Amino acid sequence: MSPASIPGADEELTARLEAGLAGVAGRLEQVVDHDDPFIAEAAHHLARAGGKGFRPLLTLLASEVGTGWDEQVVDAAVAVELTHLASLYHDDVMDEADLRRGVESANARYGNSTAILVGDLLFGTASSVVAGLGPEAVKIQADTFIRLCAGQIRDDRQADAHLGSGDAVAAYLSILADKTGALIATAARYGAMFGGCDEAAVRTLTAYGEKIGVVFQLADDLLDVASEAEASGKTPGTDLREGKATLPVLYARGSSDPADARLLELTRGPIDDPDELAEALTLLRAHPAMDEARGHTARVAAQARALLDDLPPAPAVAALRALVDGVADRSR
Template structure:
């Protein structure tokens, strides 16, 4: 059947400086991924078909499928299995967005009305569940190892999200007994924070790279290297997103800025701000001590945090993690694909600059 509304144009990612032949192969692969995504989210019930495709039709970066395709190019290149693996990962990501927007009470996602605003919380959660199920069905055709990886990834994703949500319960936030409100240079606090990011974001991006390498015919060592790279770049991706939650405007990001501040989450900029002993920062520290419920106070906190040195410190930290991701690529044969992966790291990290 035909989807009840017009989907966004197929996403054709561009990476600055990428080899033209590689770019053409990746663009062809992304077109196949986009077509397959629309095929599997379709449904006999028009309302379910529309709700399923709501965020898919809004576009998005398709970062995870892109990484799957690029990772396959380290081996023999993309094929039908690589496409389905990319689809399974992207569906899992899309499903998580439906749930995230309910938890965050977000109004915007990808520049359009969020699913929870459009369809209500209950339907948004159920559509997310349906998409998780669809992802599992697609991955099941890839074999038992792929199914186990998908399951383990889902466990990590949920675990990271649960620990992330616990930050809001105690005001200043605590993870596994480690307070996140103190010194940002405290290894325990930073390790706990980065551990959350590795699970809630890094795990799925690691699986995107792992699937691409596996089904692209790479050897075990290369699969392991690309999996580790994927997790590291996933942490960079989330660190950059956390910075953008402060720095961006809704009109340019397609999201509602200040979501983390509303929830009282102690992201890295807030952690660094809390190290300040400057009396002039007292108002910022008061505002970021817990969830902010008043819109005017959210805007005030955003304005104060955007001007604070903590943003520069958090950006520098993001660049350090990006450097760690790049270093993992040193073990791979030099060539256009590795160059593209280096450029991908740069693109992810620079989003926050």
């Protein structure tokens, strides 16, 4: 997602964001580099494959609600992106995926052990960068990392998600708030903090970040079902294959229609057979649960936008509001 694609960003704001993102890219290259050529190549693998750059963009954009970005904001954005990249190396191992960002996944390229260790190296690098931002930033990073890991553990276990009840939906949204929302909330919080925003604005932007983080993950979950590998750069149906119940599956499980019996059978647990996975994807793509999940995503997006009403009107605030739509619309 580029600054130019945000409808609320005027020409001046867009230019500042693009300059900030260039600074983030250069700093990221610098801190990830390593004396050992193999380690350097492996650590750069997913970063150089590209990506949405969503978290650094949010850090920069949140800083523009205040006095704008500087070297501290850039370092904060780098730290958040490093944390995200590190989690992707671990995700590739857990997901056993073949693709990530349209290239060979870390585990497929380097093997599980190396992918895990490179992820650990990047987590350590993120901590080193954050250490230069002061003790409060270090504490925020640590708390964020705890929430991220706890959410991932809960997602991996998916306790009680098989019930398909309203409680299961609430539990799932709580998982997303931790595993995805927490880091995106920190991206916005760092931008506001180091961009000179007052405490009230920092709180507002942190809450906004967590909400848009949930929207981001809900849209990703829908894309995992709806898109083809060529379009998304990921292996479709990863969650279904692992037996994870994302929001479309949870809504489908609430159906009492006998015609849904096969879909419910297929999504009861992991799907090892490629033909059955393809069948499950076909059935779920055509199911009303997809529209229900899209509707839920739109409601959370509206909550994120509403939080911005507490901030004075400004180009950066308009851009943050438009950013919500850009994130949510990826699922359509």
